[in-house]
Structure formats: structure tokens, C-alpha cells
Amino acid sequence: MAEGGKITPINIEDEMKIAYIDYSMSVIISRALPDVRDGLKPVHRRVLYGMADLGVYYNRSYKKSARIVGEVLGKYHPHGDASVYDSMVRMAQTWSLRMPLVDGQGNYGSIEGDPPAAMRYTEARLKEIAGEMLSDIKKDTVNFQANFDDSLQEPVVLPAKIPNLLVNGTSGIAVGMATNMAPHNLGEVIDGIITYIDNRDITIPELMEYIKAPDFPTGGIIYGYDGVKQAFETGRGRIVMRAVTEIEEAPSGKTQIVVTEIPYMVNLSVLLEKTASIVNEKKIEGITAVKNFSDKKGIRIVYELKKDAIPDVVLNNLFKHTPLQTTFNVNNVALVKGRPQTLNLKDLIYHYVEHRHEVVIRRTEYDLNEARKRLHILEGLLIALDHLDEVIALIRKSVDPEEAKQGLISQFELSEIQARAILDMRLQRLTGLERDKIQNEHQEVTKLVTELEAILASEELRMGIIKDELTELKDKYADPRRSSIEVNADNLEDEDMIPNEEMVLTISNEGYIKRTNLKEYRIQARGGMGSRGVATKDDDYTAHMFVASNHNYLLIFTKHGKVYWLKVYKVPEGSKISKGRPIQNLIQIEKEDSVRAVINVKTLNDEDYINNNYLIMSTTNGIIKKTPLEAYSRPRQSGITAITVRDGDDLLDVMLTDGNCEVFLGLQSGRAIRFHETEVRPMGRTASGVRGITPLHDKDYVIGMVCIEDIQTSSLLVISENGYGKRSNIEDYRKTGRGGKGVKTLNITPKTGGLVAIKSVQDTDGLMIVTKNGITIRMSMDALRIMGRTTQGVKVIRVADSDAISSVAKIEYIEEVEAEIIDEENGENNNPNTDSDDTTPDVDNTSDNGQE
Structure with a gap:
């Protein structure tokens, strides 16, 4: 320790806090965050100012990048050369800045991630638009500060005629905070600023009519608008970008x-x-x-x-x-009067306009002072010209210039500046033509002074100047938007990655569910033995089978009258011989409940669709109910009540209609009733319904319901439990009022067994039949001809003595038919025509006079 020195003990915690705070503020203010006025960090500002010092403007030759970097390092930026060069390179890359400020020559990297060449190989100069950032900087428009060694002055901020922060954006990480600001289209930003100047009370949504969204240098698609709106309103937002x-x-x-x-x-x-x-x-x-x-x-x-x-x-x-899809997390943090703030769109415009307003005032004051100085000199010159002979005589008799100057001051009441200007005046200006020029200049400068004084006295004029300058910039530099906007885009969901293919969904009697690609099922001819479709337990069988697309909604109705929602693609996929998974693993169905009907719906978000379509429900006791689909359009994981089921009854089936269908209800006893659905008024979701059909006896029950919109192109298909079936014309069934016992639809005998299915079909439809033992057959409807309503029908599928049909599903628009019959279990081809009884229909000639 030096003699006379003194040691002061300091708490290390306090010293570290103070030192770290100083370091943090240095990083925040002097390195990482941009100034809200010119949108530049110190290094970028120094690069532009240093290049202007060197005179490398857009209309001059390029200079080596190493020379520019050395100029900036030596005068203004006491850090590593890499930071300066990297900053200059980024300002020259067309894929990094929306409006590049540096014109680079040589290898400045690529969008593929290639690094730029070393600074000794590349050259650079300012872009023309960068000159607008530096415009009027020598007119005392901004404050200057001492550089790192107090040897030079550097600008605290640039005049920034361009709204650079909004146009080019920026990013940076400070201590405890960061900034990530998106670039925008110059033309849109200028339109928004001009509108703001005209109406200071404008709202952000109104500003967004002009500044629609960020505009990225690489183009792309802004996918969705919620993030943009949030970023504009709060200064923070998540913008999804797509290729x-x-x-x-x-x-x-x-x-x-x-x-x-x-x-x-x-x-x-x-x-x-x-x-x-x-x-x-x-x-x-x-x-x-x-x-x-x-x-x-x-x-x-x-x-x-x-x-x-x-x-x-x-x-x-x-x-x-x-x-190919990324997110841009907007975080509009910038320095406002040296303090970091989060700014929304209107805040950014406000601070830019305030900065330009100050620049215009200071520039006008500077021009006014210069004009007044010139006017003062011109007035002195005019006095001299008015007394030319006297002035010449005074100068001739003076011993030296100082005596002449003092003589002019005292004789003509001139100032020292005016006297010096007269003495410095060349003899050629004494000619008549030069005298006229001085007088004209005096008039012009007098007019200029008046205009500048008017500008300083009127904020409206100053704002008009800002608007005019912005309009000129737009005309000169603005270009079309590069990033398109997809306003109504949805978030990417799981179903967007899943093909929207047709699937066969099967639900067993014990509640096992699966989906299988429709292509796995081959079409067979009528009367075939079928193929193994589902592996089930001995006491289980397929109770429901239907076809739906992967993206559809499933509305699953249970026998107790509850409804659950499930996307088709969320049903586990399996082969046609797989068992599936318990449906209780997918929906919260009660143990004693079971699935009775499944409706697949394309969407639940279309208001027009859900308000103009209905669900018609029927129970085993013949009760029917009609409710708008809208009542079931709000999915709930635990399910909701779809219908109030009375004691001793169960929900049987549910159909989706457009409100203009013919309704058919079929009984196990072989009878069916037909009435128009308008006979059933729409009811609330929890209503129990009204009588649709009356069973013949206590053991009789409803086996199915059909809703037909076009009775001209459709026919009614009925199938019995022993494999007999037929198609009949719709007109064979006369209309009756709901609640009756109906008419005969199939001649029920011990050979046919009771009725198990009733469907509306067309020639182009297909049919999928499943037995309780898991045997399936797929056939085309054109293989089954139209028959009379009271006939017994033909053999549709051969059913073993110990088996019975459990489920029948219609497949729409089958275009190809395979004639061969494949038994996948035995690997044999079976001829469907070996049994004459299977191909020749059993005809019942009993007439139906409406008195059955």
C-alpha cells in the first residue's frame, strides 16, 4: 500500500449488487435494447454514422468492410470487431431486414446459413434509404454525446425519417429482459402513422385497418390473426408463420x-x-x-x-x-427516455411521431437561425450598394482593414458581421446584375424566415410537414406486402395429421369398439358364407356397425338416454379380426349402461347446420322424440342427458334428419309404420317423447327406425334373424298417423325368424351384415331385387343353426363388386349358387287389403 493510503472495508454482497446493477443497466441501455425513436441499438447507430463519416453513401463507390469496421471501432465502439461486422452484415441481408440499410458487395452469407466472408474480402456502402435515417443530422436535430475517450462527438439518436423500429423490427437479450419486434410493411406503417396524426384518439383496431400485420422479409403466411391482434394491443403476442x-x-x-x-x-x-x-x-x-x-x-x-x-x-x-411452421413471439420492449418499456402499436407510433416532431422543430429553428444570419448579411450588402461611392471612399482612405471595418460600423450603423461581409465582397458584385441577385435573394430569404416562423408557431403545419415527408418516402421506397395473412386459420390439431379416410366402426354387445379401414372388407355376392370379421368371446357379438370418416364427430347414445362425444380418429384402429378396446376406456359410460346408437356428424361448429338439422330418437317401446342438433353441439366429457327414458324402456335408435323426412318404425313381429316427421314437434333435450308405434303384444318391441328424405330413389330393406331379407318400394307402405300398429313388412315364419333390421337403401349402396358369432359379409344392394311388401324374401346370408344375425350396416356408394366369395378362415372359394333355396325367393301370395 502506498504511503498515506487508506483501506476502506466494503461488504462484498453490497458491492456485487451495485456492480451487477451497473452491468445490467449498461447491457440494457448500451447494447441489447433499441431506442424507440430510431429503432437502433448503439452498435447499429454507430455503424451508420461511421459510414456517413467516411462518405460511403449510396451514390459513391464501395469501401472495404474492414476499413468501415476500423473506423467505427476506432472512433465510437470500443468492443470487438466481430460485433461491428456482424451488425453491418445483418443490415445488408435481404432475408434479415425488411428494408436493408447497408448495400453489401461480396459474400454476405445466405439464407441457408452460410457465414459471410471475412471483412477483408467484402465491401459496403449505405443504402439510399439509410440516408433518410441520417437526414438533417448536421442541423442540430438530435443531441450528441462524447465518445468513449471524449475525443469526438457521436449522436445519441438518429433523426430517423423512416419509422425504422416498426419497419425492420429488432431482437436482443438483455439482463432480465429481452426484445423481439416484428418487421412491417413500410407503406402500411406510413398509412397508419398519417391516420394517427389526423386522429390522435384513433383506436388500435382502427389502426389495424392500415397496419394489417407484420410483413416478414422472407414472405410466408401469417397463420391466424389472434396473435397479431394481441401483439398490436398489448405488445406481446404469438404469431404463427407458415411456409x-x-x-x-x-x-x-x-x-x-x-x-x-x-x-x-x-x-x-x-x-x-x-x-x-x-x-x-x-x-x-x-x-x-x-x-x-x-x-x-x-x-x-x-x-x-x-x-x-x-x-x-x-x-x-x-x-x-x-x-415449415414456426412461431414469432412478439415482445415489444424498447428504451423510452432511457428506460425499457413494453409498447403496443399505438405507443410505437406515438413515440415515433413525437421524435419526428422534435426533429422538425429543431431543424426549423436551425434553418431559421441560418436564414436570419444570411438576411442580416444581405441587409448590410444592400446598405453598402445603396451608398456605394461613400463605402469605396471610406475603404480607400483607411490605413488597414480594421480601420475600414470600424469606419463602416460607425458611419452606416452596421454590425461587425455586416462590415466584414462588405469588406469580403468581390468587385464583380458591384455590377447591376449582381445587385439584382442580392435583392432577389434578400426577398427569398425574407420569405423563408416568415415561413419558418409560421412553422414554429403552428403545430398543424409541423404535422403537415411530417405527413408530406412520409408520403414522399412511401412513394419512393414502399413495396407490396410479402407475407400473406390467413385470418380464419385454426390451430393445427391432431386430426390435421390424420387422413380423412372412410372407416368401419364396430361396437360389440359387451362394449368393445374399434375402427378398421373400409378397404379391408371385400364385396361378396348374395348368399355367400362371409369372412371372419371380428374376434369375439363366445358370449359376445357385434351389436353396432357403421361407416364414418376419420374427422367426423361421433355422438354415442346409450340405452339409458345419455349422449357422449368422440372423434372417429380417437377410436383405436385394428384389423377386422381384432377385438377392439372397451368403450369405457374412451368415454365415461356407466357400467350398467350400453351403447344403442351412434351418429356421425361432420361438424358441430356450423350454426346454420346445427340449427336446421334434428335428431329423431326411438325407444324399444315405440316412443319417438325430435330435438334440434344444436342441443347436442357442446361436447362434455362426462356426457349429458339426451332423452328421459321411462321405466321399463330403453333408447333404441337415433337418426339425423333435415326436418323433412318420412319416418319408419319396424317391430320384431314384422310390422312397420310410416308417417312424416312433422307429426313430431321439436322438443327439449330432456323431454321423454311421444308415441310413435304401438307393439302388437307384450313381447313385441321396436327393432329399428328409418328416416327417408327421397322416397323416389330409395327402397326399404328388411332382414330377419335367420338371414332372410328383401327390398320393397316405399310407396308399398301407406302413410298412417303416428302411434298406430302399422302394416306388414315381412311375412314372419319360424324359417325366417323375427325381424332384426330395417334400412333405407339405394342400388348404389352396400350392405354389411354381422352375426353373433362374428361372421361378416359385404354385398352390393343391386344384388337384391325389389319384392312385394308381404313376401318372405330371399336368403341374404347363410346362418348356422347356432347363430343369428346381430347387426346390419348400410355402406353408401359402393362402386365395385367382387363376384368371388372368399372364406378367409378356410381359404376356399365358395360358389353361392350351390343351394337353390338361397337364390330362389320364397313368395308369399297372401294379399294385403289393409286388414291384417
Whole structure:
């Protein structure tokens, strides 16, 4: 320790707190966060000012980047050269800034992630638009401060005629805070600012009519608008960005997905590596090759697909698993008077306008002072010209310039500045023409002074100047929007990655459910033995079978009158011989309850659809009820009451109608009733319903319900438990009032067994029949001819003595028919025509006079 020195003990915790706070503020203010006025961090501001110092403007030759970096380091930025060069490089990259401020020559990197060449190889100069950032900086428009060694002055902020913070955005990480501001379209921003100047009370939604959304340098799609709205209103928001893609047909005939624009800040090489990785890991199926044809003209990435791949599904998987879809998390934090603040859209515009207003005032004051100085000199020159002979005589007799100056001051009451200007005046200005020029200049400067004084006296004039300057900038630099906006986009959900294929859904009597691709079931001719369809326990059988698309909603109704919701794709997929999973694992169904009907609905979000469609329900005792679909459009995991079921009764079936259908109810005894659905008024969700049909006796019950919209093209199919069935014309069934006993629909005998199914079909439909032992057969309806209403029908499926039909499902629009009959259990081809009784219909000639 030096002699006379003194040691002061300091608490290390206090010292670390103070030192860290100082460090934090230094990072926040002097490094990481932009100033709200010019949108620049100190390093970017110093690069632009240093380049202006060197004179490398847009209309001059390039200079080596190393020289520019050295200029900035030596004068203004006492940090590493990498920070300066990297900042300058970013301001020159067209994929990084919406409006680049530096014009780079040489290798400045690429969107694929290639690094720029070393600074000794590249050159740079300012872009023309960067000159607008520095415009009028020498007119005392902004404050200056001493540089790091107090040898020079540097600007605290740039005049920034361009609203740079909104146009180019920025990002940075400070201590305890960060900023991430999106770029926007210059033309839209200027329109918004002008509108704000005209109406200071404008709301953010009104501003959004002009500034619609961020506009990213790489284009892409802004997917959804909620995040944009939130970011504009609060300064924070999550904006989803998607690549621009097209599905094309290659010359080879293969389908391919072509990407032409990618989201902002996505590294193209990383994107390709990520895609290759997940394709190899089998996270995405259907891609055979990924090729990159990108060049200076633009991006072109080609994903070649397999022949059986569904392009939309593959594309949605790419959006989910690769950077083809990313998010831009807006965090508008900037320095306002040296303090970090989170700013919404209106705040950003307000601070920019205030800054430009101050610049205009200071510039006008500067111009006014200069004009007054010039006017003062011109007035002195005019006095001299008016007394030219006297002035010349005074100067000639003076011993030296100082004596002449003092003589002019005292004789003509001039100021020292005016006297010096007269002495410095060249003789050529004594000519008549030069005298006229001085007088004209005096008039012009006098007029200018008056205008400048008017500007300083009127805020309206100053705001008009700002608007005029912005309009000029828009006309000169604005370009069309690059990022398109998909306003009504939904979030990417699981179903977007699942093909919307037709599925056969089966539910067993004991509640096992599964879905199987419809393609697994081959069409067979009438009378076939069928194929093994479901592996069930000895005492279980398929109770429900229907066809639905993967993206449909399932409304699952139970015998106790409750309804549950389930997406089709959430049902476990299995082969046609698999057992499935208990439905209790998928919905919260009670143990003593069981599924009775399933309605598949395309959507529950379309108001017009759900308000103009109805659910008609029937019970085993013949009760019927009609309720608008809207009452069942709000899914609840625990289910809700769909109908109040009376004691001793169970819900049997549910149908979806448009309000204009003919309703048929079939009894196990072989009778059916027909009436129009308008005879059943719409009821509330918890109502119990009204009488639809009256059973013949205590042991009789309803086995099915049919709702038919077009009676001209449809026919009624009935099937008995022993495999007999037929089709009859709708007109064979006369209309009666609801609640009656109906008419005969099938001649029931011990040979046919009781009625088990009633369906409305067309020639183009298919039929899927399942027995209690799990045997299935699929056939086309054109294999079953139209017969009389009271006939016994023909053998549709051969049923073993110990078996019986349990479920019949209609499959719409079957286009291909396989004639061969395949027994997958035995591996044999069975001829359906070996038994004459199976192909020749049993005819009942008993007439029906309406008195059965």
C-alpha cells in the first residue's frame, strides 16, 4: 500500500449488487435494447454514422468492410470487431431486414446459413434509404454525446425519417429482459402513422385497418390473426408463420410438395436436416425424397411423395414436425427516455411521431437561425450598394482593414458581421446584375424566415410537414406486402395429421369398439358364407356397425338416454379380426349402461347446420322424440342427458334428419309404420317423447327406425334373424298417423325368424351384415331385387343353426363388386349358387287389403 493510503472495508454482497446493477443497466441501455425513436441499438447507430463519416453513401463507390469496421471501432465502439461486422452484415441481408440499410458487395452469407466472408474480402456502402435515417443530422436535430475517450462527438439518436423500429423490427437479450419486434410493411406503417396524426384518439383496431400485420422479409403466411391482434394491443403476442407451399404433379406422375417461401428466421439448411431426420425416424410417412433447388432467384424445396400418400396429411405433418411452421413471439420492449418499456402499436407510433416532431422543430429553428444570419448579411450588402461611392471612399482612405471595418460600423450603423461581409465582397458584385441577385435573394430569404416562423408557431403545419415527408418516402421506397395473412386459420390439431379416410366402426354387445379401414372388407355376392370379421368371446357379438370418416364427430347414445362425444380418429384402429378396446376406456359410460346408437356428424361448429338439422330418437317401446342438433353441439366429457327414458324402456335408435323426412318404425313381429316427421314437434333435450308405434303384444318391441328424405330413389330393406331379407318400394307402405300398429313388412315364419333390421337403401349402396358369432359379409344392394311388401324374401346370408344375425350396416356408394366369395378362415372359394333355396325367393301370395 502506498504511503498515506487508506483501506476502506466494503461488504462484498453490497458491492456485487451495485456492480451487477451497473452491468445490467449498461447491457440494457448500451447494447441489447433499441431506442424507440430510431429503432437502433448503439452498435447499429454507430455503424451508420461511421459510414456517413467516411462518405460511403449510396451514390459513391464501395469501401472495404474492414476499413468501415476500423473506423467505427476506432472512433465510437470500443468492443470487438466481430460485433461491428456482424451488425453491418445483418443490415445488408435481404432475408434479415425488411428494408436493408447497408448495400453489401461480396459474400454476405445466405439464407441457408452460410457465414459471410471475412471483412477483408467484402465491401459496403449505405443504402439510399439509410440516408433518410441520417437526414438533417448536421442541423442540430438530435443531441450528441462524447465518445468513449471524449475525443469526438457521436449522436445519441438518429433523426430517423423512416419509422425504422416498426419497419425492420429488432431482437436482443438483455439482463432480465429481452426484445423481439416484428418487421412491417413500410407503406402500411406510413398509412397508419398519417391516420394517427389526423386522429390522435384513433383506436388500435382502427389502426389495424392500415397496419394489417407484420410483413416478414422472407414472405410466408401469417397463420391466424389472434396473435397479431394481441401483439398490436398489448405488445406481446404469438404469431404463427407458415411456409408457402404448392402441391404439384411431377413429369414422372408422382405428387410433390413444393415450398417457395419459408418462415422468417428459419435456417434453410437446418430445415432440410430436420426434415431428413424425422423422415428417417418414420415420424412422417409418405416422403421418398427431399430436394433443394433454391438459388439466387428464390427458394424451391421439393418433397417427393409416395404414390399412396395423401399430400394434405403429409403437409400437415411437415407443419407440425419441421420449421415449415414456426412461431414469432412478439415482445415489444424498447428504451423510452432511457428506460425499457413494453409498447403496443399505438405507443410505437406515438413515440415515433413525437421524435419526428422534435426533429422538425429543431431543424426549423436551425434553418431559421441560418436564414436570419444570411438576411442580416444581405441587409448590410444592400446598405453598402445603396451608398456605394461613400463605402469605396471610406475603404480607400483607411490605413488597414480594421480601420475600414470600424469606419463602416460607425458611419452606416452596421454590425461587425455586416462590415466584414462588405469588406469580403468581390468587385464583380458591384455590377447591376449582381445587385439584382442580392435583392432577389434578400426577398427569398425574407420569405423563408416568415415561413419558418409560421412553422414554429403552428403545430398543424409541423404535422403537415411530417405527413408530406412520409408520403414522399412511401412513394419512393414502399413495396407490396410479402407475407400473406390467413385470418380464419385454426390451430393445427391432431386430426390435421390424420387422413380423412372412410372407416368401419364396430361396437360389440359387451362394449368393445374399434375402427378398421373400409378397404379391408371385400364385396361378396348374395348368399355367400362371409369372412371372419371380428374376434369375439363366445358370449359376445357385434351389436353396432357403421361407416364414418376419420374427422367426423361421433355422438354415442346409450340405452339409458345419455349422449357422449368422440372423434372417429380417437377410436383405436385394428384389423377386422381384432377385438377392439372397451368403450369405457374412451368415454365415461356407466357400467350398467350400453351403447344403442351412434351418429356421425361432420361438424358441430356450423350454426346454420346445427340449427336446421334434428335428431329423431326411438325407444324399444315405440316412443319417438325430435330435438334440434344444436342441443347436442357442446361436447362434455362426462356426457349429458339426451332423452328421459321411462321405466321399463330403453333408447333404441337415433337418426339425423333435415326436418323433412318420412319416418319408419319396424317391430320384431314384422310390422312397420310410416308417417312424416312433422307429426313430431321439436322438443327439449330432456323431454321423454311421444308415441310413435304401438307393439302388437307384450313381447313385441321396436327393432329399428328409418328416416327417408327421397322416397323416389330409395327402397326399404328388411332382414330377419335367420338371414332372410328383401327390398320393397316405399310407396308399398301407406302413410298412417303416428302411434298406430302399422302394416306388414315381412311375412314372419319360424324359417325366417323375427325381424332384426330395417334400412333405407339405394342400388348404389352396400350392405354389411354381422352375426353373433362374428361372421361378416359385404354385398352390393343391386344384388337384391325389389319384392312385394308381404313376401318372405330371399336368403341374404347363410346362418348356422347356432347363430343369428346381430347387426346390419348400410355402406353408401359402393362402386365395385367382387363376384368371388372368399372364406378367409378356410381359404376356399365358395360358389353361392350351390343351394337353390338361397337364390330362389320364397313368395308369399297372401294379399294385403289393409286388414291384417
